[in-house]
Amino acid sequence: MRFYEAKGLITSTRGANNYRDYSEATLGRVQQIRELLKAGLSTQAIRAILPCLESPRDPIVFEGVTSETVAALEHERDRLTERIDVLARNRDAIADYLTELQV
Amino acid sequence: MRFYEAKGLITSTRGANNYRDYSEATLGRVQQIRELLKAGLSTQAIRAILPCLESPRDPIVFEGVTSETVAALEHERDRLTERIDVLARNRDAIADYLTELQV
DNA sequence: TCAAACCTTGACGCTGATGTCAAGGTCAAC
């Protein structure tokens, strides 16, 4: 999506055509992005966690990882945990309700 | 919020003033609704799970619980579980990345 | 009683994520 590109979530190379050329990795990333959007994250939150989504990140990049980046990641991690707790709590409420109905 | 009322998430009684009067329970519900919205749920999903959010639902209501309601609740429960899985997976990716950085 | 503070409704605007449409460039194939 051009929207993701404009948001800085993915990149594309351009041929002489000026046509976009998406790498295989980018296509996979699009899947992850869509998943996260469907899960309720914003594009900004997704952009923040992008560095963690590199598939074979064996050669982990220490360069350019500022302390702000680390702080942002810790923040996103904590917000994700909060989100997960809220959702799990409510899912359990639904499950409990359903089992009570089925007595 | 009037918005929630229009969406059928909460109700209010009106005095002779025509002023809205919110019950204590409704105010608590508003908190839950906001929490769920912040966690990325839509108002429609929230409305679907509202019957499960009654605080002291000891006198559980079997009346008016149609099989569609049950099916909708099971659906929401499953979608919540999917969401939780996606978020947990990505939170763990962030956590792993952070620990790798801190070696 | 009169003004300030608060409520009502309705309309309008905004942001974020997407969809769509028009006007043009490019490419494949006949």
Next chain:
DNA sequence: GTTGACCTTGACATCAGCGTCAAGGTTTGA
């Protein structure tokens, strides 16, 4: 070389959740 399919950009439309503002009614209190 012309047609049709596909790409480009830019503009505009849409939907959800929310904020705001105007015009009027209500309450409070000095």
